[in-house]
Amino acid sequence: MNSSATDNPTIGDLGEFGLIDRVRAQVGQNRHILLGPGDDAAHVSTNDGTFVVSSDLLLEGRHFRRDWSSPHDIGRKAAACNLSDISAMGGVATALTVGFGAPADLPVAWALEMVRGFEDECAHVGAHIVGGDVTESDKIIIAVTAMGDAARPVRRSGALPGDYVAYSGELGLAGAGFATLSRGFRSPKAAVEAHRVPRPPYAAGPQAAGVGATSMTDVSDGLLADLGHIADASGVAIDLDSHTFVVPEPVATVGEALGRNAMDFVLTGGDDYALVATFSSETTVPAGWTRIGQVADGSGVTVDGAAYEGASGHQHFR
Amino acid sequence: MNSSATDNPTIGDLGEFGLIDRVRAQVGQNRHILLGPGDDAAHVSTNDGTFVVSSDLLLEGRHFRRDWSSPHDIGRKAAACNLSDISAMGGVATALTVGFGAPADLPVAWALEMVRGFEDECAHVGAHIVGGDVTESDKIIIAVTAMGDAARPVRRSGALPGDYVAYSGELGLAGAGFATLSRGFRSPKAAVEAHRVPRPPYAAGPQAAGVGATSMTDVSDGLLADLGHIADASGVAIDLDSHTFVVPEPVATVGEALGRNAMDFVLTGGDDYALVATFSSETTVPAGWTRIGQVADGSGVTVDGAAYEGASGHQHFR
Incomplete structure (x- = not known):
């Protein structure tokens, strides 16, 4: 796990905090994000004092395959399924957290491409990654939570006969x-x-x-x-x-x-x-x-x- | 995986939605939670139009062991490490989402005990689970996101010489x-x-x-x-x-x-x-x-x- 760093370092080479530093450099900013990644928690504002939130847990081999999809595609899709939940409430996502589990021998470039996929998909609605967690894992795990603003959240429970x-x-x-x-x-x-x-x-x-x-x-x-x-x-x-x-x-x-x-x-x-x-x-x-x-x-x-x-x-x- | 349901059903017996129904029945309510689990997203209010948020990803064998800790203890600890991040910002947690990966042969009782542990720990600050995701996984995965209210978030970056x-x-x-x-x-x-x-x-x-x-x-x-x-x-x-x-x-x-x-x-x-x-x-x-x-x-x-x-x-x- 402690192989020396190279031009194509693995996550094990960089370590948790090294990886987080590189991710932070890749993450953007919007007016809702008062404090982004790097502290105990992020600080996010809302327009009206409420927010909507949704989470998904995506596992390699079950929700995505590295031989079928690029890391950029996997990041985009992981973002999309969460941003979509916020949209399905009638809201606009403002912030995401990403929990990331990965093998130590995963190239850092893979993780950063995935983050770029996240940010590119988030650009459709103006959201950004505001925090997360990184841990070692046999297979890749992506745990996403999206938060957003919804003036009038639309629930699943309001359909009426005649609609x-x-x-x-x-x-x-x-x-x-x-x-x-x-x-x-x-x-x-x-x-x-x-x-x-x-x-x-x-x-x-x-x-x-x-x-x-x-x-x-x-x-x-x-x-x-x-x-x-x-x-x-x-x-x-x-x-x-x-x-x-x-x-x-x-x-x-x-x-x-x-x-x-x-x-x-x-x-x-x-x-x-x-x-x-x-x-x-x-x-x-x-x-x-x-x-x-x-x-x-x-x-x-x-x-x-x-x-x-x-x-x-x-x-x-x- | 489709063994018939018994007095001690597994998660595979119950299926995703059956498990979620049982979890929902166990989850409480506070004045911030306008809409809890069961829709595309939860809806949560804040006191001042901002919220703080933090995520953790906890893996069986790495962050907890089923032979060392009860499911109730594991739920309490998974909640604690996230609620603590909100506290470390000077905030009070109001809502959690939980992504849960588990083998199909895990007894439902194990999952519900874990949820009870979450809720019992959350009771210290008045927070509740407002949503999440469930998926099949070889080992147990617990992805937690905590959100809360902080009037004046305290960052890591404000220490001054003389303090x-x-x-x-x-x-x-x-x-x-x-x-x-x-x-x-x-x-x-x-x-x-x-x-x-x-x-x-x-x-x-x-x-x-x-x-x-x-x-x-x-x-x-x-x-x-x-x-x-x-x-x-x-x-x-x-x-x-x-x-x-x-x-x-x-x-x-x-x-x-x-x-x-x-x-x-x-x-x-x-x-x-x-x-x-x-x-x-x-x-x-x-x-x-x-x-x-x-x-x-x-x-x-x-x-x-x-x-x-x-x-x-x-x-x-x-």
Whole structure:
């Protein structure tokens, strides 16, 4: 572990504090960050005296693979899934903390590329890393907490019968990309790229909150699974109209190549971090949102009035 | 992994959402928590429009051992090291997020005992768990982020020549306990217990901030190492007077039994989460604080005017 430092030092060469120093040099600043990394805690301001916060724990081999994704991509995706949660509350993320576990022989350059990926993804919303922790670990562990400002947080529990359902962002692309990579293929590129680095529609969250969305969540486990969380939390039924979906071209291609129904990816594929929300019937469908279904009395999520007979969304431990 | 549920179900039996439901039922509420676990993000209020935040990543086998500590103790300690960081800023923690990785065959009861440990430790300051994430992992991973209110955050960088150094809490007990357990012994109990569950002097943080502490940190890596962070950040030298320390009885006992200098544990033992701070010479030593040294021009930390010839503090990757 104590190999001498070289032009391409490992984390073990640099040590905990050496690594933290290099990370600090790479991290930016916004008006909310009163004190960034390097002290016992960071100090962050809010606009209205409240903040929203969300955490994710990402593990090598389970949530990402070093042979499939670059460190920059892994950083971007780890940031994206947390920033997306803040957006799904109708908020804008301002600050992140990152807990990082890594083997001592990991090149420092890998960690710094990952941090650059974090900062590049955070640039979409103006957030920065404000703190974290570093420890030695057999495999890479990335624990992210995102904090942000939300004037009117939109919960999962507010959907009402009569509301319509709409989404913004991409559906099925990342799932099709995962299926592609799992079979050892590297194209279609759009799908593979979407698995490596999702493109959440961050601005659509505050936009939906601004026009009074009654409930909202991001699609991380799959559209049906995540709408199931809204249906459960709101005590309502949701029915989707399959004819309203436009299957993205790369998703159709993957479906054909792998002999799978492309709608499976759209309805059950995770990791695209689209936003899905419900709106009162009096609310005009916001620009960039697509209406896909209806809220009614009852429970559960159906497609064209019936349970969907396809693969179900991802759930850990199952 | 899909063994049938029993009276003692595993995490694999319950699944991600089943486990989260049981955790939610165990988590309390305070006036700052506008929305707790179960949505995309939690919603937390602050008193003055700012908050402080700190993260730690704790790994089984590295930061805790299931054969040394109960799940309740592990939860308490994981909470303590984060709550202590907030206290070391002069703040009071209000909310925690917990990322939890665990093998599918871990009994649910273990996880819930750990959560109870978290909540019991949080009760010292009135904080609660407001969110988190659960994922499958070979070994247990606990990623904690604590957020809190601090009217006047006290940084590590404010120590000035002429200030005095004081600490509050315990020094050396946890380190002596670790040495004891490492040799296969289980007593003295006070030391072993201190390693399992530290007792940070949470209230001493806001107290020190209130009387104008110029710098402060908590002792997680060892007194000399953590004072080194203050000396570095403040650009000053710190000298400690060894005669001002009272070596706790169990620490003296362990030193004698293991043939080690008891002052090693006091000066370099980590994990007690004492607070150490600097105060202007005009400030009366606050109740519960012990004066142990002096700030001067220069750099580095010395004891009785000389470099300390003992074991150094813990650093990851070294």
